[in-house]
Amino acid sequence: MVTRNGWLALAAVGAMMAGAADAQTLRIGLSSEPSAIDPHYHNLGPNNAMRKHIFEGLIGQDENQRLKPELAVSWQALDDTTWEFRLREGVVFHDGSAFTAADVIWTLCRIPNVQDSPSSFTIYTRSIVAAEAKDPYTLILRTAKPHPLLPVEMSLIGIIPAPADAEDLAYDPEGCDYADWPSTEDFNSGKLAIGTGPYKLEEFVKGDRLVLVRNEDYWGEKAAWERVIFRPITSAAPRVAALLAGDVDLIDNPPVQDLPRLKADPDIEVVSGLSNRVIYLHFDHFQEPTPGVQGTGGKNPFKDRRVREAVSKAINRAAIVERIMGGLAVPASQLVPPGMFGYNPELQVEPYDPERAKELLAEAGYPEGFELVLGTPNDRYINDEKIAQAVAQMLTRIGIRTTVDASTKSVFFRRRNNYEFSFYMAGWGSGTGEASSPLRALVATQDKAKGFGGTNRGRYSNPELDRLLEQALSTVDDAKREALLQEAMAIAMRDYAILPLHYEMTSWAFRKGISYTPRMDQYTLATGVRPAP
Amino acid sequence: MSGLSVEARAESPLRRLVAEFVDSPSAVAGAVVLVLILAAALFAPWITPQNPYDLAQLDILDGNLPPGSAGLSGLTYWLGTDDQGRDMLSAILYGLRISLAVGAGSTLIALVVGSALGLAAAYYGGRFEGLVMRIVDLQLSFPAILVALILLAILGRGVDKVLIALVTVQWAYYARTVRGAALVEGAKEYVEAARCLALPDRRILFRHLLPNCLPPVIVVATVQVANAIALEATLSFLGVGVPITEPSLGLLIANGYEYLLSGQYWISFFPGVALVVTIVAINLVGDRLRDVLNPRLQR
Numbered sequence: 076m077v078t079r080n081g082w083l084a085l086a087a088v089g090a091m092m093a094g095a096a097d098a099q100t101l102r103i104g105l106s107s108e109p110s111a112i113d114p115h116y117h118n119l120g121p122n123n124a125m126r127k128h129i130f131e132g133l134i135g136q137d138e139n140q141r142l143k144p145e146l147a148v149s150w151q152a153l154d155d156t157t158w159e160f161r162l163r164e165g166v167v168f169h170d171g172s173a174f175t176a177a178d179v180i181w182t183l184c185r186i187p188n189v190q191d192s193p194s195s196f197t198i199y200t201r202s203i204v205a206a207e208a209k210d211p212y213t214l215i216l217r218t219a220k221p222h223p224l225l226p227v228e229m230s231l232i233g234i235i236p237a238p239a240d241a242e243d244l245a246y247d248p249e250g251c252d253y254a255d256w257p258s259t260e261d262f263n264s265g266k267l268a269i270g271t272g273p274y275k276l277e278e279f280v281k282g283d284r285l286v287l288v289r290n291e292d293y294w295g296e297k298a299a300w301e302r303v304i305f306r307p308i309t310s311a312a313p314r315v316a317a318l319l320a321g322d323v324d325l326i327d328n329p330p331v332q333d334l335p336r337l338k339a340d341p342d343i344e345v346v347s348g349l350s351n352r353v354i355y356l357h358f359d360h361f362q363e364p365t366p367g368v369q370g371t372g373g374k375n376p377f378k379d380r381r382v383r384e385a386v387s388k389a390i391n392r393a394a395i396v397e398r399i400m401g402g403l404a405v406p407a408s409q410l411v412p413p414g415m416f417g418y419n420p421e422l423q424v425e426p427y428d429p430e431r432a433k434e435l436l437a438e439a440g441y442p443e444g445f446e447l448v449l450g451t452p453n454d455r456y457i458n459d460e461k462i463a464q465a466v467a468q469m470l471t472r473i474g475i476r477t478t479v480d481a482s483t484k485s486v487f488f489r490r491r492n493n494y495e496f497s498f499y500m501a502g503w504g505s506g507t508g509e510a511s512s513p514l515r516a517l518v519a520t521q522d523k524a525k526g527f528g529g530t531n532r533g534r535y536s537n538p539e540l541d542r543l544l545e546q547a548l549s550t551v552d553d554a555k556r557e558a559l560l561q562e563a564m565a566i567a568m569r570d571y572a573i574l575p576l577h578y579e580m581t582s583w584a585f586r587k588g589i590s591y592t593p594r595m596d597q598y599t600l601a602t603g604v605r606p607a608p
Numbered sequence: 609m610s611g612l613s614v615e616a617r618a619e620s621p622l623r624r625l626v627a628e629f630v631d632s633p634s635a636v637a638g639a640v641v642l643v644l645i646l647a648a649a650l651f652a653p654w655i656t657p658q659n660p661y662d663l664a665q666l667d668i669l670d671g672n673l674p675p676g677s678a679g680l681s682g683l684t685y686w687l688g689t690d691d692q693g694r695d696m697l698s699a700i701l702y703g704l705r706i707s708l709a710v711g712a713g714s715t716l717i718a719l720v721v722g723s724a725l726g727l728a729a730a731y732y733g734g735r736f737e738g739l740v741m742r743i744v745d746l747q748l749s750f751p752a753i754l755v756a757l758i759l760l761a762i763l764g765r766g767v768d769k770v771l772i773a774l775v776t777v778q779w780a781y782y783a784r785t786v787r788g789a790a791l792v793e794g795a796k797e798y799v800e801a802a803r804c805l806a807l808p809d810r811r812i813l814f815r816h817l818l819p820n821c822l823p824p825v826i827v828v829a830t831v832q833v834a835n836a837i838a839l840e841a842t843l844s845f846l847g848v849g850v851p852i853t854e855p856s857l858g859l860l861i862a863n864g865y866e867y868l869l870s871g872q873y874w875i876s877f878f879p880g881v882a883l884v885v886t887i888v889a890i891n892l893v894g895d896r897l898r899d900v901l902n903p904r905l906q907r
C-alpha cells in the first residue's frame with residue numbers, strides 16, 4: 076500500500092525529475108545507434124546520420140536529398156572529367172584549426188586506410204584519380220571517366236582535419252604516402268571527433284548514450300539546442316513508453332501499430348514522410364533447380380517471365396499498404412519513389428489481378444502451381460515479417476503454395492548472400508538520392524570490377540539494361556542522364572526482374588512544443604528538431 | 609452385486625486412487641476443463657470454421673477485426689481476427705494442439721530418456737553414474753529458458769526443433785528423480801534376492817526397479833507438462849519457436865502484443881486466457897495426483 080504521504084513524495088520526485096530536463100537539452104530515443112563515431116568506418120544509416128552533426132561534407136543534402144552547399148560554396152564540372160569545388164572560407168574545426176583544401180585531400184587519403192571497416196566509403200572515392208589544391212580554397216578533382224555522381228558522392232563523406240605533418244600530403248589513388256593513420260578508437264573516445272559541424276561530441280557510451288554539445292563557433296546558423304542526448308532504445312515498445320513518460324523528447328520509428336494511439340494523445344505529435352527506401356521481392360534468375368521451389372520437376376519457374384508477371388499480379392499492394400502498414404507506405408511502381416532523380420512517370424503500379432495471374436501460371440506450364448519458400452528478415456524493415464506472410468497468403472491463393480522463412484537480419488542477409496533463397500524480400504534505400512543507386516545494386520549484372528550487381532542476389536542479367544546504365548553513369552548532362560535512367564528502369568520493370576512492393580514512410584513522434592521535418596533519407600537529426608514557434 | 613466383490617474392488621489401488629482424487633472438487637474441475645480442452649484441440653479440424661494454417665483460407669483484408677465481426681467471406685469471427693486475417697477462435701484451437709502436443713510429447717520423451725539414464729546410473733554406479741550425474745548437475749545449473757534459447761538459435765525454427773530443445777532441458781529432472789528412487793529401492797531385499805537368483809540385468813531393471821520408481825516420476829511429469837507448455841509459449845513469444853505461418857499460443861500472444869497499446873486487445877488476450885486456463889487445469893490435476901500418489905501423505 077502506498078500511503079497518501081507516499082503519493083505526495085512520489086509526485087515531488089516526479090516534479091524534480093521533470094525540472095531537471097531544462098529547455099536547452101534535447102533528448103532523442105533512437106531505434107538504432109551508430110556503430111562508431113569515426114565518419115569513415117561503417118557506411119551505415121545511423122552512422123551517417125550521426126556523422127552529419129559532427130563532421131560536414133563538401134556538399135550537404137536537404138530533407139528531400141537535394142544537394143546544397145556545405146563546406147563547398149559552389150562546384151562545377153570544368154570538363155567531363157574535371158570538377159572544381161570552391162571551398163567556404165573562415166570555417167574552423169572544433170579544435171580551432173582552419174578548414175582548407177588540404178583537409179579534403181587528407182580525408183580522401185584516409186578513407187581507404189580505415190582498419191577493419193565493415194562497409195567502406197571507398198565506393199565514393201575510387202573514381203577519383205587526382206585531387207589538387209589550386210589554392211587553399213579551390214579544390215580540383217579528376218576522374219578517369221566521366222563521373223556525374225561525384226557531387227553526390229562528395230555529399231556522403233565527412234571531412235576530418237589534416238594533422239600538422241600531413242598538410243602537404245599528395246593524393247594518390249594507389250595509396251597516399253603516410254604511415255600513422257588515425258584509428259577508429261580515437262574517434263570513438265572523442266580524441267579525434269573533430270569536425271566542422273554544428274555539434275561537438277561530448278561523450279559516446281556505446282549502448283547507453285551519445286551526448287553532443289552546441290558548437291558555438293559554427294560558421295552557419297547556430298544549433299537550436301545546447302545539449303543533445305541520444306539514447307539507443309532498440310525495442311519499439313520501450314521507446315514509445317519512454318516518449319509517453321517524458322524521458323525523451325523525440326523518437327524515431329514509432330511502430331505503425333502504435334500510431335493511432337500516439338496521434339490521439341494531446342501531448343504528442345507525429346510526422347511522417349516518404350522515404351527513399353523501396354521494399355522489393357527478388358527472384359532467383361540463375362540457379363536450376365532453385366532452392367525452396369518444389370513441384371516443378373527441377374525447373375526454376377522464375378526463369379519464365381510469365382511466372383514473374385503472375386507473381387506480381389497476384390500481390391495486392393494496396394491491401395498490404397492499407398492493412399499491414401496502416402496507410403504509412405505508398406504502393407511502388409519502380410525502385411525509386413516519385414520526385415527522385417530518375418523516377419519514370421510512365422510506369423504504373425501493377426494492378427491486382429489474381430485471375431490473370433492464374434492464367435499466366437497455366438500458360439507457363441504450372442496450372443497446379445508449385446511450392447515456394449519466401450525468405451525475409453524479421454527485424455530489418457517496417458513490419459517485414461507481416462508483409463512476407465501477406466505475400467505468402469496472396470501467392471497461395473493463385474496456387475503457389477508459399478511458406479515464409481523469417482530470420483533475424485544478420486542470419487537472413489548471410490543466407491541470402493549465399494543464394495539460399497529462390498524468392499526473398501528486402502529493401503533498398505537510395506543513399507545517393509537518384510535511380511542509379513538501386514539499378515546498379517539490384518538489377519545490373521554482377522560485376523565486381525565495375526561495382527555492379529552488389530546486391531543482385533537473384534543474379535538477374537540483361538545486357539541492354541547494363542548498357543543503358545553504364546551510359547547513364549558516364550553522362551554528365553543531367554537531362555540526358557535522367558532519360559537514360561528512366562529507360563533502364565522501364566526495362567527492369569517490364570521484364571519483372573524484381574517486384575517493387577511499396578515505398579516505406581518514416582515516422583517520428585515527439586512531445587508538443589518541438590517540430591521535426593521528415594527526411595527522405597530516414598535520418599534523425601538534432602539539427603532538424605526545432606522549438607515550435 | 610454381492611458386498612464382497614465391492615469390497616474387493618474398493619481395495620484395488622487404482623480404485624483407491626480415483627476415489628481419493630475425486631475427493632478434491634478443484635481437481636475434478638481441473639480434470640473436466642482439461643478433458644474439454646483436450647477434446648477441443650483433438651477435434652479442432654472438424655469444429656473450427658477456418659484452417660488458420662492454410663494461407664489460401666486467410667484474407668488480409670479481414671485483418672484486425674474486433675470480436676463478433678463478419679468477414680468478407682461471410683464468416684463471423686467470434687473472437688476477432690489477427691493482423692493476417694486469421695480467425696482467432698480457430699487459431700487458438702489449432703495453437704492449443706501445438707502447445708499440448710509439444711508439451712506432452714517432449715515430457716514423454718524426456719521421461720523415457722531421463723528415467724532410463726537415471727535407472728542405469730543407479731544400478732551400475734561407478735564411472736557411468738558419475739558421468740551421467742555430473743551432466744545432470746551441469747544442465748540443472750543453467751536456467752531452462754537459456755539452454756532452450758541457445759539450442760533454438762543454433763537449430764532454427766520448427767515444431768520438431770522446439771521438441772528437441774524441450775527434451776534437452778527436461779530429461780535431467782527425471783534422471784535425478786529416478787536415480788534417487790532407484791538407489792533407495794536397489795538397497796532393498798527383493799532386489800538383492802533377484803540378484804542372487806542371477807536374473808539378467810535387464811529383468812531386474814525393468815521388472816523390479818522401474819515399477820517401484822514410477823510414482824515420483826509421474827508426479828514430476830505432471831508438473832513438467834505444464835512447465836513445458838509454458839516454456840514453448842515463452843520461446844514462441846520470443847520468436848524462436850514455431851514457424852510464423854503456423855502460430856502456437858505463445859506466438860499468437862506475441863503477434864497481438866504490438867497491438868495492445870492501440871486497443872486491439874483480442875489478438876493477445878484470448879490466446880493468453882487459453883494458455884492460462886490450460887496450465888492451471890493441468891496444475892490442479894497434477895497437484896492432486898502428487899497428493900494421492902505420495903505414500904507419506906496418505907491418511
